[in-house]
Amino acid sequence: MKALVYKGANDVELTNLEKPALLADTDAIIRIVLTTICGSDVHLVHGHIPTTPGYALGHEYVGIVEEVGSKVAQFKPGDRVIGPAAPYCGQCERCLKGDIMHCLNGGVHGSGQEFGNLSGSQSEFMRIPYADVNLVHVPDDLEDEQVLFVGDILSTGYFAAEKAAIEHGDSVVVFGAGPVGLCAVQAAQLFLPKQVILVDIDPYRLEVGSRMGATHTINAKEVDPLAVIAELTEGKGADAAIEAAGAETEQALKCVGLCGRVSLVGIFGKPVTIPLQEAFMKNVRIEMGLSYLGNLKKIIRLIQMGKIDLTPMITHRIPLDDIEKGFKMFEQRTDKVIKVVISS
Numbered sequence: 001m002k003a004l005v006y007k008g009a010n011d012v013e014l015t016n017l018e019k020p021a022l023l024a025d026t027d028a029i030i031r032i033v034l035t036t037i038c039g040s041d042v043h044l045v046h047g048h049i050p051t052t053p054g055y056a057l058g059h060e061y062v063g064i065v066e067e068v069g070s071k072v073a074q075f076k077p078g079d080r081v082i083g084p085a086a087p088y089c090g091q092c093e094r095c096l097k098g099d100i101m102h103c104l105n106g107g108v109h110g111s112g113q114e115f116g117n118l119s120g121s122q123s124e125f126m127r128i129p130y131a132d133v134n135l136v137h138v139p140d141d142l143e144d145e146q147v148l149f150v151g152d153i154l155s156t157g158y159f160a161a162e163k164a165a166i167e168h169g170d171s172v173v174v175f176g177a178g179p180v181g182l183c184a185v186q187a188a189q190l191f192l193p194k195q196v197i198l199v200d201i202d203p204y205r206l207e208v209g210s211r212m213g214a215t216h217t218i219n220a221k222e223v224d225p226l227a228v229i230a231e232l233t234e235g236k237g238a239d240a241a242i243e244a245a246g247a248e249t250e251q252a253l254k255c256v257g258l259c260g261r262v263s264l265v266g267i268f269g270k271p272v273t274i275p276l277q278e279a280f281m282k283n284v285r286i287e288m289g290l291s292y293l294g295n296l297k298k299i300i301r302l303i304q305m306g307k308i309d310l311t312p313m314i315t316h317r318i319p320l321d322d323i324e325k326g327f328k329m330f331e332q333r334t335d336k337v338i339k340v341v342i343s344s
Contacts, residue, residue: 002344003056003123004323006112009047014324017056020119020127025071028131030063030081032344034144035121037323037330038085038152039178040267044111045331048269051112058122059085059109060152062144065135072131080138083128084293085109085152087118090133101290105130122323124344136296139304145341149183149310150299156265156291157183157244158190158299163287164240164263166191173197173229173238173255174214176245176266177205179339182212182313184242184265189213190307193239197232199225199248204336211312229255247272253279253286264288316340 003017020029041057043049065079075081088095088103095103107116109126119126128134138147157180166172170193174184177200188196198214200206206217216232218225229238237257243249246266250273253262262284279286302308315338318326326340 001124002320003120004058004320004327006045006051006053006055006057008053010045011053012045012057012324012327014321017123019125022067022069023127024129025069026130026132027069028065028072028075028128028135029067030061030126030128030135031066032061032063032121032124032126033080034062034148035123035342035344036060036148037122037327037340037342039180041110041122041327042331043267043269045327049111051114053112055110055112055117056120056123057110058120059111060148061109061121061126062138062148063121063126066125068131074132075135075137079135080144081135082138082147082151082296083134083136084155084296086290086293087129087134088293089130098294100294101292122320122342124320136300139300142300142303145311145314146303146309147300148341149179149339150296150303151293152291153179154183154187154299154308154310155293155295156180157185158187158295159291160184160242160244160263160265161187161191163261163265164188164242165261165285166193166240168192169194170239171195171197171233171236173199173241173252174209175199175241175243175248175252177202177209177217178244179313180265181242181244182209182338183310184244185209185212185214186308186310188242190302195232197229197238199229199251200245205338208312208338212310225251226255233257249273250275253284256284257282259283259285261285261287265291313338314341318342320344 110120
């Protein structure tokens with residue numbers, strides 16, 4: 001089968017790999033219909049997340065079930081499905097406590113042997129472990145593109161908004177207008193805030209953020225974000241901040257007011273500075289950690305209700321045969337790229 005394979009540092013290639021086969025009676029094999037490129041794929045290729053080369057990348061997908069193991073009861077060939085980027089068993093000690101992010105038998109799709117040696121979605125076929133636990137049926141009234149991001153970045157944006165404990169009438173700041181930040185903008189709106197303020201340095205991404213529900217946008221290249229946030233919140237500071245850039249932790253902590261909440265979901269590429277004394281004196285609450293990916297069915301219902309629409313951030317659509325070009329474009333952020341959808 002065709003697959004985009006991580007060959008080594010800064011090296012990916014569309015090549016042929018052996019089609020995955022059932023390894024357990026709880027597995028399913030799916031044919032990939034749509035996939036995409038994620039920021040964590042770039043982190044892997046750049047070596048920020050060290051892994052052993054030779055695996056297919058990718059972890060966001062819409063697929064059609066091809067084959068199921070003998071113990072798979074809820075899915076059959078022909079079913080259209082999605083699933084979490086990080087599958088879990090649902091039976092281990094961590095899963096039974098609701099901590100599926102740290103499943104003792106789980107891993108991350110398309111991230112090599114260090115993360116469970118699980119199939120990647122930037123390919124023609126994938127093996128899904130614990131299929132009855134992880135796969136979710138896609139309703140007939142939804143298009144593939146509407147649900148493509150549910151299994152990772154949308155779940156992460158929703159998790160970020162939940163951890164920020166947003167309440168009706170709050171002022172919320174989102175740092176980073178990348179895919180996760182834009183998902184957080186939409187998720188924040190579900191909690192009926194007064195303001196959703198989006199901060200970035202890319203004018204086009206800020207424009208898309210406005211279309212996706214940000215009430216105010218701030219270009220941090222042109223103005224001091226903290227000064228503008230103070231003005232928009234009448235000097236009180238924001239009630240909640242979501243840091244989705246992995247580089248603005250200090251500003252996220254500084255922008256909130258007394259008893260503010262800060263939700264950190266951006267992946268840190270280098271050490272960050274935390275104004276701990278200021279946060280302490282303001283009684284700021286900080287939440288962080290791996291995203292919870294167990295809300296897929298709930299999020300799909302929100303999409304069906306018209307509460308969430310991420311299609312505005314799809315900027316490019318390409319076939320799998322062109323994925324090398326798509327990866328380079330996403331990696332280098334050229335041609336106003338936000339999300340690239342790849343069809344098999």
